[in-house]
Amino acid sequence: MYETEEDVTNVETKSTNNNNNNNTDTSATTNEPAKKVSEFMRVQKLFRQVSKYPSGKNIPKEKRDPIDYSIVLDFHNIESNTKENQDLIIDCTANVTNTEFQFNKETEIYVHPSEWKVYGLKGFPGFYFIKSPFTTPQEKIWIKNALNQYASPPNNNNNNLFHGPVEGLWKNGQLEMMKQDGLDVELKERPLDKKGKQLPTYCTLLDRLAWATLGYQYQWTPRKYVEDIYEDMPDDLQSLVQKIAVATNFHPYVAEAATVNFYNEDSIMGGHLDDAEEEMEKPIVSISFGATAVFLMGGETRDIAPIPLYIRSGDIVIMGGRSRYCYHGVAKIVEQSFNLDLIDDSDDIDMKYMIQWLKEKNRRININTRQVFKEPKLGGKLNKLHI
Ligand SMILES: O=C(O)CCC(=O)C(=O)O
Numbered sequence: 318m319y320e321t322e323e324d325v326t327n328v329e330t331k332s333t334n335n336n337n338n339n340n341t342d343t344s345a346t347t348n349e350p351a352k353k354v355s356e357f358m359r360v361q362k363l364f365r366q367v368s369k370y371p372s373g374k375n376i377p378k379e380k381r382d383p384i385d386y387s388i389v390l391d392f393h394n395i396e397s398n399t400k401e402n403q404d405l406i407i408d409c410t411a412n413v414t415n416t417e418f419q420f421n422k423e424t425e426i427y428v429h430p431s432e433w434k435v436y437g438l439k440g441f442p443g444f445y446f447i448k449s450p451f452t453t454p455q456e457k458i459w460i461k462n463a464l465n466q467y468a469s470p471p472n473n474n475n476n477n478l479f480h481g482p483v484e485g486l487w488k489n490g491q492l493e494m495m496k497q498d499g500l501d502v503e504l505k506e507r508p509l510d511k512k513g514k515q516l517p518t519y520c521t522l523l524d525r526l527a528w529a530t531l532g533y534q535y536q537w538t539p540r541k542y543v544e545d546i547y548e549d550m551p552d553d554l555q556s557l558v559q560k561i562a563v564a565t566n567f568h569p570y571v572a573e574a575a576t577v578n579f580y581n582e583d584s585i586m587g588g589h590l591d592d593a594e595e596e597m598e599k600p601i602v603s604i605s606f607g608a609t610a611v612f613l614m615g616g617e618t619r620d621i622a623p624i625p626l627y628i629r630s631g632d633i634v635i636m637g638g639r640s641r642y643c644y645h646g647v648a649k650i651v652e653q654s655f656n657l658d659l660i661d662d663s664d665d666i667d668m669k670y671m672i673q674w675l676k677e678k679n680r681r682i683n684i685n686t687r688q689v690f691k692e693p694k695l696g697g698k699l700n701k702l703h704i
C-alpha cells in the first residue's frame with residue numbers, strides 16, 4: 318500500500334505522512350485539462366462533484382449537482398440493483414453459515430452466523446461481503462476501541478508522525494468538547510510536541526486524524542513492515558477476524574497488522590493495491606462503522622473498470638484469493654449516511670460524545686487486518702493464540 322494513481326500521475330497528490338487529513342479530496346473540478354485517465358480513475362470521478370465555479374470560488378455543498386448513485390451495487394437491497402449488478406451478485410450464505418463457530422463471551426452479541434447474509438462477486442474469487450453481523454452495542458464497542466485505544470500510543474497515527482506521541486487524544490478532545498458545551502471541566506495546559514511547540518487543540522488533532530496502525534506498524538515512507546516494530550494486536554480484533562477466516566475458508570489466519578482509517582464527509586481513498594505483506598494468500602478482513610462508503614472493487618490493473626458498491630456501518634469485506642491482488646479504494650462517503658441507530662441515549666457520556674463527533678462530519682471508521690508473514694510471527698507472541 319498505498320501508491321495511488323494520484324501519486325503516480327500527480328493529478329492530485331495524496332500524501333500519507335503529513336499532518337493534514339490525507340484522505341481529504343479538495344480537487345474536484347470540471348475544468349481540468351483532458352488527460353488520459355485510467356478506467357479506475359474514470360469511475361472514481363463519477364462520484365466527485367464539481368466543487369468550484371469557473372471563477373475559482375467554492376460552490377456551497379447544497380448547490381452542487383447531485384451524484385448519480387444508480388450504478389452502485391447494493392448488497393443490502395438486492396432487488397433494487399440494476400440488472401447488470403444483480404448478475405454480479407452471488408449468494409454464498411449457505412456455504413458460510415454451515416460453519417460452526419465457537420461463540421465466547423466477547424462475541425456472543427454478534428448476530429449468530431446462522432443469520433448472516435454473505436455474498437460474493439462474479440469475477441472476484443475470494444471476495445466476500447458479510448452484511449453487518451454486528452448488533453448496535455457491538456458496533457459501539459469497536460468505535461470506542463478505535464478512538465480510545467487504536468488511535469493512541471504505542472500505536473502510530475498520522476498526528477504522531479508530525480508531533481511525536483500524543484497521549485490521551487480522544488479523552489482530551491472530549492474534555493475540550495465538554496468545555497465548549499458549557500460543562501464544568503478543567504482543561505490542562507497542552508504539552509509541547511517533539512519540535513518544542515505547543516500541541517494544537519485536541520479537537521484539531523482529532524479533526525486531522527486520518528489513520529492509525531496496529532500490530533506490525535507499517536512504515537509509510539519506505540512502504541514496508543519492519544520486523545522489530547510491533548505492538549500488541551488487540552485480542553478481540555484477532556478473535557473476530559479469525560472467526561471470519563473460518564467462515565470464509567481462509568483458516569488459519571493470524572492478523573499481524575491493521576490499518577485503521579478515519580474518514581469524514583470529504584474523504585476519499587485513491588485506487589491502490591495492498592502488496593507490502595509477504596503473505597498475500599491470506600485475505601484482508603475489513604470492518605467499517607459510521608457513514609456509508611462507495612467502495613470501488615477494481616481489477617488487477619487500473620485499466621479495468623472497478624465495481625462501485627456500498628459498504629454500510631457494520632459490514633465486513635473480505636478480500637482474499639485473486640481479489641487480494643486487485644486495485645480498490647473509496648470513491649465517496651455518501652452524504653448524510655451516518656448510521657442513526659448508533660445515536661446513543663444511554664448514560665455513557667463518552668459514547669455519546671464519540672457518536673456526536675462521528676455524526677457531525679458524517680465520519681466513518683474502517684479497520685482492516687492483514688497477515689504479514691507466511692509463517693506468522695505476531696511479534697514473537699504467536700503462542701498466545703489458539704488457532
Ligand atoms: O476504507 C475502506 O473500506 C478501504 C481501506 C483500504 O483499502 C486500506 O486501508 O487499505
Ligand SMILES: [Fe+2]
Pocket residue numbers: 318589590591645
Ligand atoms: Fe486497501
